[in-house]
Amino acid sequence: MEFNKILLLAQNALGDVILTTGFAKAVREQFPYSRLAFLCAPFAAELCHLSFFDDMIPYTKGMPLLPVIRRLWRFDVALCLDFKYRSAVIPFLARVPVRAGIAHKRRLFMTHYVDRNPNHEKMYFAEHLADIVERAIGLKIEGDLSRLYVADATPQDKLAVDNKMKNCRGEGIRVAVAPFSSSTMKDWPIERYKAFMETLTQRYKIRFYLIGGATEAKKSLPPFDENVVDLRGCFKITETAELLRRMDYFVGNCSAPLHIATAVNLPCLAFYGPGSVAKWAPRHKCITLSHPQSCTPCDAVGYGKPCNFNNVCIQSITMNEALDGFEQLVRRYPAAIRNEY
Numbered sequence: 534m535e536f537n538k539i540l541l542l543a544q545n546a547l548g549d550v551i552l553t554t555g556f557a558k559a560v561r562e563q564f565p566y567s568r569l570a571f572l573c574a575p576f577a578a579e580l581c582h583l584s585f586f587d588d589m590i591p592y593t594k595g596m597p598l599l600p601v602i603r604r605l606w607r608f609d610v611a612l613c614l615d616f617k618y619r620s621a622v623i624p625f626l627a628r629v630p631v632r633a634g635i636a637h638k639r640r641l642f643m644t645h646y647v648d649r650n651p652n653h654e655k656m657y658f659a660e661h662l663a664d665i666v667e668r669a670i671g672l673k674i675e676g677d678l679s680r681l682y683v684a685d686a687t688p689q690d691k692l693a694v695d696n697k698m699k700n701c702r703g704e705g706i707r708v709a710v711a712p713f714s715s716s717t718m719k720d721w722p723i724e725r726y727k728a729f730m731e732t733l734t735q736r737y738k739i740r741f742y743l744i745g746g747a748t749e750a751k752k753s754l755p756p757f758d759e760n761v762v763d764l765r766g767c768f769k770i771t772e773t774a775e776l777l778r779r780m781d782y783f784v785g786n787c788s789a790p791l792h793i794a795t796a797v798n799l800p801c802l803a804f805y806g807p808g809s810v811a812k813w814a815p816r817h818k819c820i821t822l823s824h825p826q827s828c829t830p831c832d833a834v835g836y837g838k839p840c841n842f843n844n845v846c847i848q849s850i851t852m853n854e855a856l857d858g859f860e861q862l863v864r865r866y867p868a869a870i871r872n873e874y
Contacts, residue, residue, distance in 0.1 A: 550790035559676035561585035679816035680797035705738035711785030781868035806847025
């Protein structure tokens with residue numbers, strides 16, 4: 534097999550796409566002279582305009598397909614890094630001779646497919662991807678797969694963040710907080726977030742910035758102290774990354790903002806409930822809190838199933854544990870007191 538033109542496809546949720554960037558960077562380092570294209574959903578493409586991709590191809594269901602087929606015509610190999618049908622159909626239509634990945638009901642469109650590793654929940658996500666590729670086509674992807682990447686901020690991103698932060702000035706450590714994720718089952722209770730921030734306010738000169746997208750902005754909040762600024766729904770995704778670059782710490786659930794924070798090298802405190810810490814938690818500058826149960830990890834999160842155990846995995850994480858975790862974060866990664874924002 535020759536790998537002169539390589540296509541990576543990731544049509545998953547934003548956090549999953551960011552988690553593939555370490556794998557993609559390792560592919561680039563292993564094939565420095567090959568053409569490397571990345572196909573992902575438009576909402577993720579803005580963050581994935583990275584220097585190690587030669588082509589960035591935004592695509593999702595319903596968009597015109599023929600221009601995509603033309604751009605990818607007869608690439609040498611397609612690595613399908615998700616479970617989506619269209620990630621297999623697109624390279625099939627583009628006459629890519631090697632189409633590899635998890636079978637997952639799409640083997641008709643693939644040339645090299647494997648079943649999911651039974652130990653995948655114990656493997657870091659990018660290492661799981663590397664395992665799939667090695668078993669499917671014998672290609673061993675090496676290097677540090679745990680480093681994550683997002684696109685640099687544009688001048689427009691920086692200006693937008695400057696403008697939106699003009700009325701948020703204040704002294705203290707800057708802490709970004711993402712209290713909501715894509716599933717309520719992954720969310721630490723908002724009342725505990727409130728108590729957590731109130732207690733830290735008594736210990737530090739500190740400013741909290743609540744972040745999240747338009748969906749998260751619709752969720753109700755209890756009243757917070759004046760040092761807590763609600764910025765949910767205020768930023769585009771690339772602006773959120775720029776905002777996080779200006780923070781000292783991140784606190785939140787397993788979600789896309791957590792992985793963006795990791796990509797911009799921000800120390801993180803992360804709450805994990807039904808998800809696998811081994812598979813999903815950042816490997817760098819991150820303290821994770823979790824209480825795995827006999828049913829952890831579970832599929833209820835991804836398929837909207839009810840939890841039969843009152844979501845005890847995330848509910849059992851106490852405020853004192855969170856406070857201790859934050860204190861560990863401060864000791865390991867001291868932050869200078871900021872005098873603006």
